[in-house]
Amino acid sequence: MSEMKDLSPDEFGKSMRAHPQAVLLDVRTPEEFEEGHLPGALNIDIRGYDFHEQIETLDNTKAYFVYCRSGGRSTAACKFMVSKGFPEVYNLAGGILAWEGEIE
DSSP: OEEEEEOOOOOEEEEOHOTTTTTTEOOOHHHHHHHHTTTTEOOTTTSSSSSSHHHHSTTTSSSSEEEOOSSSHHHHHHHHHHHHTTTEEETTTTTHHHHHHHHH
């Protein structure tokens, strides 16, 4: 059974580097994404009408590193992905706010 893993910003960065084929997924709105996002991130808005359909088109053999603003939306997105059989799903605990606090 697959499960999501909450990672601190430091763990998130290290794990991402250890998975060079992983997908970085930003589940915030397009407007939030435009204001700033992690390099290389794919934006699929969890509040978008077609979120579930877009997630189901992704390659579920890859590892996914998921984040949002503060961790709530990404937790929901990770749980949905796990329910759809994605075996490796990592959530950025505290979201991009924690990431920016950690790296500044």
